[in-house]
Amino acid sequence: MITARSLVIAGLVCGLSFAAPAKTAQAQSIFERALDRAERSVERRAERRLSASVEAALDRVENGVVCAVTDQNCIDGARNEGRPVVLQDADGELVEVRDTAQHAGDAPATPGEGVWANYDFVPGDRILFYEDFSAERVGRFPRRLEFLGGMMDVVEWEGRRLLQSTDTSSMFRVSLSETLPERFTIEFDAYISGSITRSRLGVFTTEMASPDRWDHYDGAFFALGRADAGVQGPIESTRARTDYRDRLTPIRIAVDGNYATMYVEEERVANIPNMQLVRNDFLTFVLGGRSEQPSYIGNLRIAAGGLELYDRLMADGRVSTQGIYFDTGSAAIRPESTGTLTEIGWTLEQHPGLRVRIEGHTDSVGDAQANLQLSEQRARAVMDYLVSGYGIAAERLEFTGRGEEAPVADNATAEGRQANRRVELVRL
Numbered sequence: 001m002i003t004a005r006s007l008v009i010a011g012l013v014c015g016l017s018f019a020a021p022a023k024t025a026q027a028q029s030i031f032e033r034a035l036d037r038a039e040r041s042v043e044r045r046a047e048r049r050l051s052a053s054v055e056a057a058l059d060r061v062e063n064g065v066v067c068a069v070t071d072q073n074c075i076d077g078a079r080n081e082g083r084p085v086v087l088q089d090a091d092g093e094l095v096e097v098r099d100t101a102q103h104a105g106d107a108p109a110t111p112g113e114g115v116w117a118n119y120d121f122v123p124g125d126r127i128l129f130y131e132d133f134s135a136e137r138v139g140r141f142p143r144r145l146e147f148l149g150g151m152m153d154v155v156e157w158e159g160r161r162l163l164q165s166t167d168t169s170s171m172f173r174v175s176l177s178e179t180l181p182e183r184f185t186i187e188f189d190a191y192i193s194g195s196i197t198r199s200r201l202g203v204f205t206t207e208m209a210s211p212d213r214w215d216h217y218d219g220a221f222f223a224l225g226r227a228d229a230g231v232q233g234p235i236e237s238t239r240a241r242t243d244y245r246d247r248l249t250p251i252r253i254a255v256d257g258n259y260a261t262m263y264v265e266e267e268r269v270a271n272i273p274n275m276q277l278v279r280n281d282f283l284t285f286v287l288g289g290r291s292e293q294p295s296y297i298g299n300l301r302i303a304a305g306g307l308e309l310y311d312r313l314m315a316d317g318r319v320s321t322q323g324i325y326f327d328t329g330s331a332a333i334r335p336e337s338t339g340t341l342t343e344i345g346w347t348l349e350q351h352p353g354l355r356v357r358i359e360g361h362t363d364s365v366g367d368a369q370a371n372l373q374l375s376e377q378r379a380r381a382v383m384d385y386l387v388s389g390y391g392i393a394a395e396r397l398e399f400t401g402r403g404e405e406a407p408v409a410d411n412a413t414a415e416g417r418q419a420n421r422r423v424e425l426v427r428l
Contacts (some may be wrong), residue, residue, distance in 0.1 A: 053094035057159040060224035068372035086355030124303030133161040146173040162298035165287040168198040183305030194245030230270035237272040273371040331377035345390035355428040357398040363417040374400025
């Protein structure tokens with residue numbers, strides 16, 4: 001009988017048959033390790049029929065574990081063993097790859113503690129644009145962006161898709177359904193090379209005539225360069241920082257009137273009260289890179305802000321928050337939630353008579369019952385954090401999970417699914 005193992009051995013023997021005799025012991029060790037890796041690869045593919053996207057993700061990691069996005073036991077088990085997790089949805093399609101090995105043994109970051117103690121970014125609650133390129137074909141320019149020049153295409157990156165630039169003058173436009181409001185936020189992940197002079201990313205609220213000559217731009221703009229990041233233009237607010245180079249880094253921008261802030265991971269790199277932004281129904285992005293050292297952008301989200309939390313609760317009776325983040329398939333709150341949780345905690349402290357119900361909501365991806373359970377666990381986690389972190393009396397809070405039963409937008413669109421993944425506060 002020909003087994004998967006016999007096929008693997010045959011292939012490896014052919015590949016190692018020309019090893020020098022003097023290296024017999026070493027070759028044997030290499031052979032055994034290679035056999036183990038190859039055999040695991042064959043076995044994990046034999047266990048189930050995997051989608052092409054999951055297969056590709058498994059090929060990029062060593063000793064990876066395929067878990068359903070709702071299977072927390074599987075995810076926790078892989079994390080405990082320090083093995084990468086390849087997450088797939090109910091249809092077997094890739095969701096993301098989480099390299100738990102590089103974090104094995106580390107204590108998870110906690111909202112409001114350590115480097116996140118002063119983090120106050122709160123994302124807008126009404127989605128104007130969202131694109132993670134997951135529905136785009138690799139090698140093509142994204143359909144929902146407007147190409148303005150340069151050389152850009154969608155690429156695979158560790159189980160996700162990003163827009164790659166291999167030209168210093170690459171530029172694209174994001175069209176919006178309305179003019180940017182007084183309060184809005186911009187979020188994306190960016191990769192800037194540290195070895196290319198014009199490896200950089202700029203965000204402009206008007207037309208950009210010369211992507212290679214930012215000094216000719218008449219106005220203020222947001223910039224991520226090789227040596228610093230922040231607001232550039234007639235009045236500048238930047239911070240020297242280089243540790244984000246050569247790695248994918250979350251960038252967040254918040255604008256309230258003429259007041260603008262920008263964050264690289266947890267650090268505020270710009271804080272300017274008089275930016276004097278021109279508002280249009282589009283944003284222009286310049287993404288400079290080169291073929292030998294590309295730049296990347298992904299997970300682009302633009303949202304409108306609104307009234308202060310308390311004012312919205314009093315006016316509408318409920319508030320949808322987009323700034324509470326959880327680990328995939330988990331109720332563990334991520335540290336990036338600090339700004340939103342701080343706003344909620346502060347509001348409850350300032351208004352001791354206020355009582356709220358915390359509702360967890362999901363999109364329609366995955367099993368409905370699993371989504372319902374997860375949404376309840378997440379709502380409970382938020383309540384527990386407010387009680388333990390802010391001393392809010394538990395009697396003032398309730399929690400419930402709604403799963404996918406109360407969408408606020410169409411789950412057929414990326415913006416709709418993003419809007420439906422939320423935590424709501426309901427005034428009691």
